[in-house]
Amino acid sequence: MSETTRRILFSCFVMVILACLCLSAVALLSAVGLIVIQERQPGLNLPGVPSLSQTPTSPPAKQELSEAEIQAIMDQIQAQVSALRQLEARGDFKRALLTPEELRERVINDFLKDYTQEEASHDTRALAAFGLLEADFDLLNFLLELYSEQIAGFYDRETKEMYVVKGASFLGPERMTYAHEYTHALQDQNFDIEKGLNYSDEACEEDSERCAAIQALLEGDASLTEMSWLRANASRQERQEIFEFYQTLESPIYENAPEYMKADFLFPYEQGLTFVQTLYDQGGWEAVNQAYANVPVSTEQILHPERYPADKPIPVTLPDLSKTLGDSWEEISQGTFGEWYTYLLLCKGIDQTARLPERQARKAAEGWGGDAYTVYFNPTDNSIMLILTTTWDEAKDAREFFKAFEAYGDARFGAATARQPETITWSDGSSVSLLYWTETRTTWIMTPNMDMLNRIKSLIESQSDVP
Numbered sequence: 001m002s003e004t005t006r007r008i009l010f011s012c013f014v015m016v017i018l019a020c021l022c023l024s025a026v027a028l029l030s031a032v033g034l035i036v037i038q039e040r041q042p043g044l045n046l047p048g049v050p051s052l053s054q055t056p057t058s059p060p061a062k063q064e065l066s067e068a069e070i071q072a073i074m075d076q077i078q079a080q081v082s083a084l085r086q087l088e089a090r091g092d093f094k095r096a097l098l099t100p101e102e103l104r105e106r107v108i109n110d111f112l113k114d115y116t117q118e119e120a121s122h123d124t125r126a127l128a129a130f131g132l133l134e135a136d137f138d139l140l141n142f143l144l145e146l147y148s149e150q151i152a153g154f155y156d157r158e159t160k161e162m163y164v165v166k167g168a169s170f171l172g173p174e175r176m177t178y179a180h181e182y183t184h185a186l187q188d189q190n191f192d193i194e195k196g197l198n199y200s201d202e203a204c205e206e207d208s209e210r211c212a213a214i215q216a217l218l219e220g221d222a223s224l225t226e227m228s229w230l231r232a233n234a235s236r237q238e239r240q241e242i243f244e245f246y247q248t249l250e251s252p253i254y255e256n257a258p259e260y261m262k263a264d265f266l267f268p269y270e271q272g273l274t275f276v277q278t279l280y281d282q283g284g285w286e287a288v289n290q291a292y293a294n295v296p297v298s299t300e301q302i303l304h305p306e307r308y309p310a311d312k313p314i315p316v317t318l319p320d321l322s323k324t325l326g327d328s329w330e331e332i333s334q335g336t337f338g339e340w341y342t343y344l345l346l347c348k349g350i351d352q353t354a355r356l357p358e359r360q361a362r363k364a365a366e367g368w369g370g371d372a373y374t375v376y377f378n379p380t381d382n383s384i385m386l387i388l389t390t391t392w393d394e395a396k397d398a399r400e401f402f403k404a405f406e407a408y409g410d411a412r413f414g415a416a417t418a419r420q421p422e423t424i425t426w427s428d429g430s431s432v433s434l435l436y437w438t439e440t441r442t443t444w445i446m447t448p449n450m451d452m453l454n455r456i457k458s459l460i461e462s463q464s465d466v467p
Contacts, residue, residue, distance in 0.1 A: 070170045080233045086285045090189040097166035126333035126375040131349040132260045152177045155184040172241030179229040183222040191292040209336045213296035220272025260348035278305035299340035314370030319463035333375040339368035354412035364404035367397020383448040402437045
């Protein structure tokens with residue numbers, strides 16, 4: 001798989017990158033507003049914040065700046081961020097000012113050049129099987145359109161280059177974005193994102209949960225640093241520009257995205273920020289730095305910082321069904337769902353009537369211990385087969401998920417055709433689903449017909465590590 005598809009259920013991994021590229025860090029809006037209205041607002045535990053009266057003065061809004069002036073401002077921001085984050089610059093990187101059109105083309109070439117229509121179709125089918133997307137959703141075109149919205153700049157860890165949008169002004173929003181992006185450069189120079197953290201395309205293909213957790217660490221760190229810069233170094237004028245920008249910001253492509261996608265888009269920034277803030281509260285930037293030597297390995301650890309680093313995922317394996325299914329079937333997706341996607345499955349699906357209340361979904365997903373999933377596709381009749389087996393911390397957690405999924409299944413598939421204390425079957429006319437639990441394990445199987453379902457269930461029970 002390409003970098004874009006290395007986390008199949010995160011159908012647009014590039015959206016993680018896009019929160020840096022797009023000036024749409026929704027989580028910052030409220031904080032910016034509070035700062036503009038009440039500069040000493042309590043409750044924001046931001047490191048390294050001196051008196052705001054000492055902040056520099058910004059040029060008047062919409063003042064046209066030369067490229068040399070913009071470069072000088074970026075130099076100043078780099079020095080400020082380095083001091084706030086307490087990380088030294090340990091190497092050079094190139095900076096390029098590009099027009100919005102050039103920057104968009106660069107982004108598309110970097111992140112979508114190897115993403116084929118076939119891969120996008122497979123991703124869509126897998127996500128639709130889990131109820132997160134419509135089966136006819138045009139994922140590739142959606143990503144292309146999304147890249148047209150509010151691209152501001154990004155740091156490319158592979159080429160060690162910083163790309164920044166070129167315009168007549170370089171005001172508060174652009175400067176705040178640059179503080180975030182330069183933090184990524186410092187992370188790379190001090191911790192070596194690809195080799196030091198083992199954060200590469202290949203590694204993410206092998207372990208998508210670890211990939212998502214590291215992404216949350218990186219973005220949470222950059223977000224906390226960005227907010228620290230905003231409080232410590234942004235002038236009143238710059239803060240006002242940022243506030244006004246977000247007040248009028250429109251992102252119709254993002255706003256019309258499927259619900260799971262919008263939530264997943266913000267995960268590394270919102271939950272990542274909470275995770276990094278927790279580390280900082282415990283031991284300052286040194287505690288955050290230590291996390292790069294012992295990276296989080298699951299979305300569970302990000303969602304529950306108190307479980308980091310001791311609570312690691314329990315390995316779960318599923319049998320290879322290729323021979324059983326025959327040559328007409330192909331595996332289109334496999335990996336780990338994780339606590340975060342278990343939550344999204346239950347309350348952020350495409351079918352609004354099947355969405356459980358968020359509190360119930362969070363509680364049902366919270367006892368997650370480990371899982372494995374596989375999705376197969378038959379192009380001769382466009383049929384889908386999926387398996388999701390989850391191990392839970394305790395039997396009561398498995399039971400809680402079972403009951404939550406029972407409500408979800410009744411809403412999504414209709415009334416159960418068979419219901420027993422530990423087994424439920426649904427049939428919606430196009431597929432048959434079975435959910436069952438044994439002690440600390442639950443398994444969901446969806447197939448085109450009952451005969452295949454029974455054969456798959458027997459094979460799973462005989463060959464997998466499910467008790």
